[in-house]
Amino acid sequence: MLTIKNLHAAVDGKEILKGLDLQVPEGEVHAVMGPNGSGKSTLAHVLAGRPGYSITAGTVLFKGRDLLALSPEERAREGVFLGFQYPVEIPGVNNVYLLKAAVNAARKHRGLPEVDAFEFLTLVREKMRLMRMDESMLSRGVNEGFSGGEKKRNEILQMLVLEPALALLDETDSGLDIDALKVVANGVNTLRAPNRSMVLVTHYQRLLEHIVPDRVHVLVKGRIVRSGDRTLAHELERRGYDWLLGEAA
Amino acid sequence: MSAALLTRLQEEYGAVHAALPESVTAAKRRREAIETLCAQGLPATREENWRYTNLRVLERARFSPVEDPAGTLPVLPEPLEGFARYVFLDGQLRSSAAAPRGVTVCSLRSQGAAGAGWEFGAQLPEARLALLNEAFATDAIAIEVPADAEPCGIELVFVAATAAQQGASYPRVRLALQSGARLSVVERHIGLADSASLVNSAVRVELAANAHLTHYRLQHCGARAVWFDTLAAQLAAEAHYELLAVSTGALTARSSVHARLAGAGAQFTLSAAALGEGAQSQDMYALSEHLAVRTRTAETFRGIASGRSRVAFNGKIAVRQSARGTDSRQSLRGLLDGPEAEIDLRPQLEIYTDEVRCSHGATAGKLDENMLFYLLSRGLAPEVAEHLLKWAFLEDVIARIGLADLRRQIERGLAGQLSEAATLQELL
Ligand SMILES: Nc1ncnc2c1ncn2[C@@H]1O[C@H](COP(=O)(O)OP(=O)(O)OP(=O)(O)O)[C@@H](O)[C@H]1O
Ligand SMILES: [Mg+2]
Numbered sequence: 001m002l003t004i005k006n007l008h009a010a011v012d013g014k015e016i017l018k019g020l021d022l023q024v025p026e027g028e029v030h031a032v033m034g035p036n037g038s039g040k041s042t043l044a045h046v047l048a049g050r051p052g053y054s055i056t057a058g059t060v061l062f063k064g065r066d067l068l069a070l071s072p073e074e075r076a077r078e079g080v081f082l083g084f085q086y087p088v089e090i091p092g093v094n095n096v097y098l099l100k101a102a103v104n105a106a107r108k109h110r111g112l113p114e115v116d117a118f119e120f121l122t123l124v125r126e127k128m129r130l131m132r133m134d135e136s137m138l139s140r141g142v143n144e145g146f147s148g149g150e151k152k153r154n155e156i157l158q159m160l161v162l163e164p165a166l167a168l169l170d171e172t173d174s175g176l177d178i179d180a181l182k183v184v185a186n187g188v189n190t191l192r193a194p195n196r197s198m199v200l201v202t203h204y205q206r207l208l209e210h211i212v213p214d215r216v217h218v219l220v221k222g223r224i225v226r227s228g229d230r231t232l233a234h235e236l237e238r239r240g241y242d243w244l245l246g247e248a249a
Numbered sequence: 250m251s252a253a254l255l256t257r258l259q260e261e262y263g264a265v266h267a268a269l270p271e272s273v274t275a276a277k278r279r280r281e282a283i284e285t286l287c288a289q290g291l292p293a294t295r296e297e298n299w300r301y302t303n304l305r306v307l308e309r310a311r312f313s314p315v316e317d318p319a320g321t322l323p324v325l326p327e328p329l330e331g332f333a334r335y336v337f338l339d340g341q342l343r344s345s346a347a348a349p350r351g352v353t354v355c356s357l358r359s360q361g362a363a364g365a366g367w368e369f370g371a372q373l374p375e376a377r378l379a380l381l382n383e384a385f386a387t388d389a390i391a392i393e394v395p396a397d398a399e400p401c402g403i404e405l406v407f408v409a410a411t412a413a414q415q416g417a418s419y420p421r422v423r424l425a426l427q428s429g430a431r432l433s434v435v436e437r438h439i440g441l442a443d444s445a446s447l448v449n450s451a452v453r454v455e456l457a458a459n460a461h462l463t464h465y466r467l468q469h470c471g472a473r474a475v476w477f478d479t480l481a482a483q484l485a486a487e488a489h490y491e492l493l494a495v496s497t498g499a500l501t502a503r504s505s506v507h508a509r510l511a512g513a514g515a516q517f518t519l520s521a522a523a524l525g526e527g528a529q530s531q532d533m534y535a536l537s538e539h540l541a542v543r544t545r546t547a548e549t550f551r552g553i554a555s556g557r558s559r560v561a562f563n564g565k566i567a568v569r570q571s572a573r574g575t576d577s578r579q580s581l582r583g584l585l586d587g588p589e590a591e592i593d594l595r596p597q598l599e600i601y602t603d604e605v606r607c608s609h610g611a612t613a614g615k616l617d618e619n620m621l622f623y624l625l626s627r628g629l630a631p632e633v634a635e636h637l638l639k640w641a642f643l644e645d646v647i648a649r650i651g652l653a654d655l656r657r658q659i660e661r662g663l664a665g666q667l668s669e670a671a672t673l674q675e676l677l
Pocket of ligand 2: 040170
């Protein structure tokens with residue numbers, strides 16, 4: 001699904017990703033952990049096509065295609081979804097408009113007709129129940145006045161409605177209370193499928209108790225310095241990152 | 250503004266004044282208007298309050314009015330239910346409806362007795378263009394609502410058809426509400442798509458105690474038109490004047506508004522949106538003058554400048570000594586779309602008394618990149634994402650349009666203006 005080789009990315013002349021390698025096969029869920037400032041969000045943004053980063057070396061293949069050659073909206077329509085660490089508030093743009101526009105953009109891309117308004121609302125309502133979100137949120141501005149936890153749930157709601165091939169969830173667990181964490185994890189788990197891959201960026205082992213990853217990677221100073229199975233997360237929880245810092249040099 | 254222009258103005262006036270209707274404005278009053286104007290001079294770009302108006306267009310225009318508007322009317326907007334519609338072509342009444350019960354609607358050109366005209370009222374420091382209107386007006390519409398009349402609606406549609414080289418049009422309106430009266434007015438200025446017309450309107454609003462006027466003003470003149478406008482409102486105690494202005498048309502549009510809050514507790518709500526694209530300039534000057542206790546002003550402006558356009562809003566709030574307990578709010582925001590676009594927002598406060606609450610904010614900026622990327626990351630095309638954000642930006646003003654049918658018309662118009670593709674419309 002996703003193959004990253006020797007990725008170097010800089011922002012404002014400062015190199016953040018310094019030769020990153022990562023492979024996420026189809027159907028797998030991978031966790032990326034790492035200290036603050038190590039480049040996790042940068043990786044997620046670069047994959048989603050955020051402007052402002054210069055890719056100085058490396059390749060990224062998504063379903064065998066050169067992902068970096070696509071515009072952000074093309075990536076989204078091809079099935080890349082970024083769940084933001086800090087979801088943006090857009091007052092005046094209605095939540096449900098955005099959802100519908102996003103769905104229709106992807107459908108148009110695949111040569112499908114626009115979604116039926118009634119079916120769409122039925123689907124959205126169902127997913128909202130799953131996310132334990134109040135329906136009144138649909139008619140509000142995108143994330144406008146949402147609490148931190150509500151914003152994260154809204155990200156997952158969008159993911160559930162869009163059903164991406166590759167989901168990049170950047171600290172979707174941070175800011176969630178214990179119940180909300182379960183709701184979000186449950187939402188993510190319902191989307192696990194053989195033809196879908198996920199990358200979870202997280203600081204906490206706790207999320208990984210609910211969403212069991214196939215692989216865990218440690219990102220330090222712009223590179224993946226260690227990969228392992230889920231037990232690596234436990235080890236990180238116990239030992240912190242210090243013992244790995246040397247390996248990033 | 251050159252002396253040559255004033256000379257031409259006087260010559261043109263000399264040539265046509267004998268034929269101008271006495272019932273609209275008395276000859277003596279017209280002459281005084283011209284004399285005052287010549288003494289004061291026409292507004293010039295070097296003046297602080299006119300910096301953003303393209304006044305050079307006057308050099309190529311004829312001041313004299315279109316005398317016999319010929320042309321055919323374009324397709325008019327859908328009528329609004331419950332509104333009596335009056336249509337004007339190049340400033341003169343073309344078709345009228347039955348006036349709402351109890352309300353007097355009078356076209357002074359055809360129905361006015363000699364001396365029925367009114368003075369614009371020259372207190373407004375920026376009323377010079379209204380003097381020009383006073384001197385040349387060929388028709389005027391007087392609307393009077395008696396005390397405690399049933400709430401009702403009137404729509405005025407001003408169509409500009411003739412090119413400026415042939416003559417100008419001078420819409421002239423008076424809205425007078427007696428105490429406790431309520432009225433909604435929709436005032437539209439439209440034009441033939443390609444006509445480079447010169448429109449110079451003058452509107453006078455008088456609200457007696459407790460009267461409530463909701464006034465929608467939509468300026469959608471043709472892309473080559475020049476639209477000048479002066480509006481003066483006088484508010485008695487507890488009167489409420491709600492003005493909603495949307496300006497998207499004309500090559501050069503300038504509106505000067507002066508609200509005098511003369512009675513205790515009078516309230517002025519101004520919500521304005523302006524859209525500039527190409528080489529357009531959209532300029533609005535609003536002076537809210539607080540003269541009595543507990544008077545209130547709430548001003549909201551949202552402007553978007555694209556291309557090489559300029560959008561300006563100069564909002565001045567003056568609180569006189571007699572106006573203790575005044576409350577005024579200003580929220581001015583501009584959106585710059587493109588490196589050559591220009592926005593100028595000027596909130597001004599002039600306070601001569603204590604015990605006032607004034608808050609104002611003015612910000613101009615570009616589309617928020619985080620918002621834009623968020624929308625792109627959901628698969629929206631860049632054009633659609635931009636239009637959605639612009640739309641959202643105007644929402645603070647558009648949402649205040651209480652008349653659902655009218656709001657839909659405006660939304661459709663704006664959607665068309667904001668996007669070449671119909672995508673946005675489909676979304677809504
Ligand atoms: N515009 C920028 N200019 C300079 N440095 C930047 C810029 N944007 C990000 N950085 C730096 O890049 C580094 C990586 O940031 P990134 O947000 O990817 O970290 P992260 O691993 O997601 O951290 P966290 O766990 O705190 O979310 C940080 O040191 C950050 O300060
Ligand atoms: Mg981060």
